[in-house]
Amino acid sequence: MDLDSLKNKAAELRRLLIEVAHRTGGAYLAQALSGIDLMAAIHYRFARSDPARPDWPGRDRFLLSPGHYALALYVILADRGYFDRESLWTFKENGSALELATHRGTLPGVEASGGSLGQVLSVGVGMALHARLRQQHHRVFVMMSDGEQDEGQVWEAAAAAAHYRLSNLVAVMDCNGFQVDGPTREVLDMEPLADKYRAFGWEVEECDGNDLDAVCGALARLCRDGRSRPGILIGRTVRGKGVSFLEGNPAFHYTRLDPALRDQAMNDLFGADTDAV
Amino acid sequence: MAFVHPMLLKQPDAVHGPYRLALADLGAARADVVVLGADLGNSTEVDLFRERFPERFFNVGAAEQNEVAIAAGLAFEGEVPFVHSFGVFLTRRAYEQVCVQVAMHAANVKLIGMIPGLTSRLGPTHQAIEDLSLMRALPGMTVLDLADATEVAQAVRAIADWRGPVYARMMRREVRRLFDPARYRFEIARAVVLREGDDVAIVSCGLMLEPAIEAVSELLARGLEPALVHCPTLKPLDEASLLAVARRAGAVVTVENHLVTGGLGSAVAEVLAEHQPCPLERVGIRDTFAVPGTPEYLFERYGLTSRAIVEAALRAIGRKRGGPR
Numbered sequence: 154m155d156l157d158s159l160k161n162k163a164a165e166l167r168r169l170l171i172e173v174a175h176r177t178g179g180a181y182l183a184q185a186l187s188g189i190d191l192m193a194a195i196h197y198r199f200a201r202s203d204p205a206r207p208d209w210p211g212r213d214r215f216l217l218s219p220g221h222y223a224l225a226l227y228v229i230l231a232d233r234g235y236f237d238r239e240s241l242w243t244f245k246e247n248g249s250a251l252e253l254a255t256h257r258g259t260l261p262g263v264e265a266s267g268g269s270l271g272q273v274l275s276v277g278v279g280m281a282l283h284a285r286l287r288q289q290h291h292r293v294f295v296m297m298s299d300g301e302q303d304e305g306q307v308w309e310a311a312a313a314a315a316h317y318r319l320s321n322l323v324a325v326m327d328c329n330g331f332q333v334d335g336p337t338r339e340v341l342d343m344e345p346l347a348d349k350y351r352a353f354g355w356e357v358e359e360c361d362g363n364d365l366d367a368v369c370g371a372l373a374r375l376c377r378d379g380r381s382r383p384g385i386l387i388g389r390t391v392r393g394k395g396v397s398f399l400e401g402n403p404a405f406h407y408t409r410l411d412p413a414l415r416d417q418a419m420n421d422l423f424g425a426d427t428d429a430v
Numbered sequence: 431m432a433f434v435h436p437m438l439l440k441q442p443d444a445v446h447g448p449y450r451l452a453l454a455d456l457g458a459a460r461a462d463v464v465v466l467g468a469d470l471g472n473s474t475e476v477d478l479f480r481e482r483f484p485e486r487f488f489n490v491g492a493a494e495q496n497e498v499a500i501a502a503g504l505a506f507e508g509e510v511p512f513v514h515s516f517g518v519f520l521t522r523r524a525y526e527q528v529c530v531q532v533a534m535h536a537a538n539v540k541l542i543g544m545i546p547g548l549t550s551r552l553g554p555t556h557q558a559i560e561d562l563s564l565m566r567a568l569p570g571m572t573v574l575d576l577a578d579a580t581e582v583a584q585a586v587r588a589i590a591d592w593r594g595p596v597y598a599r600m601m602r603r604e605v606r607r608l609f610d611p612a613r614y615r616f617e618i619a620r621a622v623v624l625r626e627g628d629d630v631a632i633v634s635c636g637l638m639l640e641p642a643i644e645a646v647s648e649l650l651a652r653g654l655e656p657a658l659v660h661c662p663t664l665k666p667l668d669e670a671s672l673l674a675v676a677r678r679a680g681a682v683v684t685v686e687n688h689l690v691t692g693g694l695g696s697a698v699a700e701v702l703a704e705h706q707p708c709p710l711e712r713v714g715i716r717d718t719f720a721v722p723g724t725p726e727y728l729f730e731r732y733g734l735t736s737r738a739i740v741e742a743a744l745r746a747i748g749r750k751r752g753g754p755r
Contacts, residue, residue, distance in 0.1 A: 257506070257535055264506070269530050275496045276531060279503020279511075282488060286464070286509075306527075309496035317488070 154197040160365050162232075163193045164422070167395055169228045169241070171410065171418045177244040179409035181253075183393035183402075185225035187363070188296065188327035191388045192222075194368045195294050195325065196229050199376055204234040207261035213291045214280050216265035218273035219298040220254030222327070226263065227251050235262040271304025273297070274324060278314050281322040281383075292376065295324045300332030302343045308353070314383040315354030323375050324355075324385040327362060329392040335403050347387050355385050362388020395422045433646040433658070435624050437614045442640070444604045445579035449542075450475035452586035453512065457483045460590055464509045466490060468497045474514035474544050475602050498524040498539070502531035505538045510590055516550070517543025517558030517599045525564060528597075533568040536594045541565075546575065546599040546636055547687030548715070548729060553722030558599060559715050563692020565597040566665050572618060573665040574598040575636035575686070575694070580609035581662060584616040592618050601637065608639060621668035623675055627657035630743045630750075631679035633672065635661050635694045638685040638713075641729075644736035649743055656743060664694055669701050676702060681709040681746035685739055687729075690714035709749035711742035 154162065166189050174180040196202075200213040217226050224244060231238045236250075243249035250259045254268035265273045277295035284291055301307060314322050326346070334340045343349070347357045358371035368388060375384035393399025396418045399408065410418065434440065456463055457479045465483075467476045469492040480487040490497045494515050501511035513520065520528070520543050532539045543561060550556035565573045572592060576582050582600050589596050596618075614622075621633075625646060634642035639660055649656040657675045661668065676682050682702060684695040695712030702710055715732050729735060 266530055266534060269526060272495075272499050272527060272531060275499030275527075276503035276506070278496075279500035279505075280507055281503075282500065283504050283507035283509055286485060287507075306495045306499070309490075309493040310499070313490050313493070313496055313500065316491075 156365060156369060159193065159197055159369070162197055163190050163365060166193055166228050166232065167422055168419070169232070170224060171396070171415060171422070173224060173228065173241050173244050174408060175410040175415040176242055179407060180224045180244065181221040181406070182224070182408035182410070183399045183405045184219070184222050184298070184329070186394045186396060186399065187329040187390040187392045188222050189225045190363045190365055190368060191325050191327055191386070191390070192225050192229060192296060194365060194372055196233065198369060199372050200294060201291065204262070207235060210289070211291055214264055214277070214293040216273050216277050216293065216295045217255050218265065218267045218295060219270060219301055220256070220267035222296070222298070223253060223255045226255060230260065230262040236260055270301035271306045274307055274310035274314070277322055277324070278310050278317070278319060281314070281319040282317060284321050285319070291321070293322050295322065297324060297326045299326060299328040299330065299337050299343070299346065302346060303341050311350065311353045311355065318381050319383045320380040322383040324383065326385060326387045327390050328387050329390045331392045331403055333406055350385050354382060356380060356382045357385055357387065359387040359389065362390035363394045397421045433625065433643055433650060437609055437622070437624065438643070439608060439610050442606055442608050445607050446604055447475055447602065448579040448582040448605050449586065449600060449602060450478045452583045454478040454482055456586050456590055457486065459587070460510065462508065462510045463590060464488065464504055464511050466497050466501050466511055466513045468492055468494050468515045468519070470515055473602070474542065476514050494519045494524040495527050498527040498541070499531045501539045502535070502537045506535070510538055510540065512540045512542055514542050514544070516545050516556060517561045518556055521558065521561040521564045521597070529568055532595050533571050536570050538593065539595050540589050541595070541597045543597065543599040544602050546601065548720055548732060548734065549601065549637070549725045551722060551724060554719040557720055559689050559720065560692060561597070561599060562664055562686070562688050562694070563696070566692060566697065570594060571665065572596045572663070574618065574662055575664060576600040576662055577636055577639040577660060578609055579605040579607040580611045580614055581616050583611065588616055588618050599636065606640060608643070616662065619663050619666045619668060621659050621661040621663070621671040623657070623659050623671055625656065625658040626675060627655035627679055629654045629656055629679060630681045630683060630747050631657035631659060631675045632683045632685060632739060632743060633659045633661050633694065633698055634685040635664060637687045638734065641734065641736040642685050642739055645739035645743065648736060648740050654747070661694065664697050667697050667701060669705070672698060672701060673706050676706050676708055681750040683711045683713060683739060683742045683746055685713040687734055688714055690716055709746045711746045713738050713742050
């Protein structure tokens, strides 16, 4: 997908996020809005995949580590045709496969269980080791958050990925500066994250994670052939990107949108003309 | 009157490193088996596999949480990972990873925990005394406590062929051999009734088989008729075999190198209480952490002896007959 189309797609996905959050009584919306550009760039521009064959062995893997970003993944998968778009309206209903956090095996395209933070980079290391052992040429993308960098297991996995020179592993971090209890710098300051990953032996890119030109440039460098190390893109994002009352507001860890807030969110993003999807 | 059984060697001996050899043989037989180690290569007997199949061996360093989750990723892709550490570290330290990444997806990961129960000299940090309990609590987990060198040698292939996650605790290095390899066949989910009897049924797992055999001999010498059930699979439990033996004996003693809570004693208590209530005595460690020491010293100190089994059997028989506890 070309860059202009990708930007339009990201806007369309944001509209969908807000509509689902509104209609289904709430979601981790601020997180989904901060991470949607990074996830869209991977899914529409970099990852090789086929919605008609979700188990195709040659597909690039996409693993979502912070399961709370589930809705962002669901809108992408629904848009790409992995499952019926109408099922988005069942998000987190009892019995729905669209659970509040992602669990492997519940839906085509959902390849990791990430509700418990900090575990999925390790799973990605296992998948990347498999690909190398069996001479498969697909990539493993792992999406992480900055908050989960607190978990020690992330760094065990980071060390192993570099030790095994897993150049087929590409991580992306949605670095929005917030975790449950507040700004990451106040809760537990893990900066400088780029230096840490460099010191662990990774190839590091860092950019505005809501700027799709920058994101796609960085991902292109991390996905080029001939690399010998795992790569990570640290995307500096804005929590709740595009919605004035969500941006940088720690009050909205979990967001319920009444009709007025929904209209305001749509208005922030698209101006007064806000047709429902 | 010594207890004899055709499956048991008349003269028990010892085998050096039965797991080491069995894992290497498995590597030759099955190209889909990969092995993970956590800085304990020789200590967990993965070194021969590593020598023969270096491309299928991954050392992740002393990082068991990462080790288990990496194994899940390999299993999701169709590999059959054998994951190694001491039992304590796989179960205590990596419990959430075992739960979330392995058990929750019935991932085909095989967890091999060495140094079971009170067989470590390093004290309570290394003594896996609640590992069976932790693993038994996880939905869909298969839990094994292996008894001797013959069983270890046979179990490795059975574990690889078994579909789904397995936790197996076992001995390494000089391992006692009780079963005749030509006559014994290990199967997951099967208990082996070595003797039937009318007075009391002794049910053991893991290393407690040998003292249980001694206890049976002692009870026979006293003119009693004990049953003996070897139960290496704690989950799924061979309920039919256990209930048949318990029905005839009318009293049961469980014996384990583990806390009496959550392991074999609890598993048997649950099935008896639901289907065949009868007096039950549990031999094992009683709600305490153990001190450091040699296995011989610790087994004596914490009551993992044939004498303790005989006493428990006599108590159970007394309760069956309505006598005082």
